[in-house]
Amino acid sequence: MVGIDDEREAEVDPRTAEIMRKMRIFAFVSIATMAIGFLSVMSVIAWRLVKQNEGVPGSEGELQGVLPIAAGTRITGTTSDGKRLFVTVEAENGRQMIHVFDATTLAYRGRIETLTH
Incomplete structure (x- = not known):
């Protein structure tokens, strides 16, 4: 209802x-x-x-090249931020430098020297 x-x-x-x-x-x-x-x-x-993945070495193929490092130096480390390649080298006299390269072309961009006191 x-x-x-x-x-x-x-x-x-x-x-x-x-x-x-x-x-x-x-x-x-x-x-x-x-x-x-x-x-x-x-x-x-x-x-x-x-x-x-664009512009990253190895994404379009293998990256090959020669890094211009002076004779008598030893590579002690490498790192990259995706755009630049940082190569740490040690000279015969013990002085360390960081060489900076373009990560996609391996073009030399400069170096950073360390000062020891």
Whole structure:
């Protein structure tokens, strides 16, 4: 049996209907904004993963070349930051230097000398 309260619930107050319409719009805009933000972040991550391998030695093939290191020096260490190659050498007199090369072409860029007191 349908009571008076059930009939009132079936009829929606116009103010309530307006509030429900605004809430639906708000929820749609909120979800759309979150989806656009999520897709933006994921596309930037994917783009950086693809671009990360470009210009890195070995990604297009084997890198071959000759490093111009003076005779009588000994290589004691190497490192790279992706753009430059740092080669630490020690001269016969014990003095250490760091030679800097371009990592993609092995072009000489300069050297850093250490001072000992």
